[in-house]
Amino acid sequence: NYQLVDNAIYAIQAALANQLSWSDIEIQLKEAQNMNDKMATTIRNLKLRSNQISLFLTDVIIESDDNEDDQDKKLPSMVVDIDLGLTSFANARKYYDQKRHAAKKQQKTIESQTKALKSAERKTKQSLKEVQISASINKARKVFWFEKFFWFISSENYLVIGGRDQIQNELIVKRYLKANDIYVHADIHGASSIVIKNRTQGEV
Numbered sequence: 001n002y003q004l005v006d007n008a009i010y011a012i013q014a015a016l017a018n019q020l021s022w023s024d025i026e027i028q029l030k031e032a033q034n035m036n037d038k039m040a041t042t043i044r045n046l047k048l049r050s051n052q053i054s055l056f057l058t059d060v061i062i063e064s065d066d067n068e069d070d071q072d073k074k075l076p077s078m079v080v081d082i083d084l085g086l087t088s089f090a091n092a093r094k095y096y097d098q099k100r101h102a103a104k105k106q107q108k109t110i111e112s113q114t115k116a117l118k119s120a121e122r123k124t125k126q127s128l129k130e131v132q133i134s135a136s137i138n139k140a141r142k143v144f145w146f147e148k149f150f151w152f153i154s155s156e157n158y159l160v161i162g163g164r165d166q167i168q169n170e171l172i173v174k175r176y177l178k179a180n181d182i183y184v185h186a187d188i189h190g191a192s193s194i195v196i197k198n199r200t201q202g203e204v
Contacts, residue, residue, distance in 0.1 A: 001057050001058075001088070002088040002089060002092070003088075004038075004039060004042060004055075004057070004088075005055060005057075005082060005088035005091065005092075006087065006088045008039055008042065008043055008053060008055055008082065009053075009082065009084055009086075009087070009088065011039065012025065012046075012053055012084055013084060022046055022048045025046065026046055029043055029046070041056075042055045042056050042057065043055055043056075044056050044079050045079075050081075051083065051084050051085060052081045052082060052083055052084060053081075053082050053084065054079050054080070054081050054082070055079065055080055055082050056077065056078075056079050057077065057078060057079075057080055058077040080095065146159060146161050146176075148168075149161040149162060149164060149168055149172065150162035150163070150164060150192060154196070158196050158197060158198065159196075159197040160194065160195070160196050160197070161176065161194070161195050161197065162192035162193065162194045162195075163192045163193045164192070166190070168193075169192060169193035170193075172193050172195050173193055173195075176195060177195050178197075178198075180198040180199075180200075181195050181196060181197055181198050182195070182196040182198065183195055184196070
């Protein structure tokens with residue numbers, strides 16, 4: 001393909017050197033293609049703005065680096081953009097460098113994604129472990145009788161409990177209100193019954 005590419009480059013450069021416009025070159029190209037000219041039939045597109053032509057090449061061979069496999073890589077037939085300012089060999093090298101760069105970039109992306117997945121996996125395992133430990137601690141901790149009510153410990157270290165509903169209000173009064181405790185209830189329908197537990201038997 002090197003000779004074919006060089007011939008195509010030379011043909012277009014010669015036409016441009018003769019001051020033919022791209023439209024005139026395209027007309028001549030179509031005429032040559034109609035005559036089944038081998039070189040002309042490989043040209044698929046003229047790209048004026050980028051100074052390129054697109055060639056349909058068969059049995060494309062890309063040379064390998066010394067540190068890669070000894071055998072060169074043979075690619076399927078394809079349309080390749082050829083820079084008119086470069087030789088066939090320079091175009092092949094440019095194409096190979098682009099492919100190699102893209103392959104390295106893809107490999108880095110895969111490696112980065114793999115690291116991210118492993119990091120996410122470690123964090124997930126750690127989170128699950130922490131949840132399991134927390135669940136074990138909560139399961140092992142004794143639940144006190146007053147935790148089913150509203151409750152808090154006052155600044156003077158008194159336990160204060162309150163009913164969450166009417167049933168708990170009645171339960172607090174009937175079961176947990178003792179002689180030395182203080183009972184508080186707002187004169188509002190549905191308000192909680194509040195009991196300040198006094199175990200010291202002194203003044204609260």
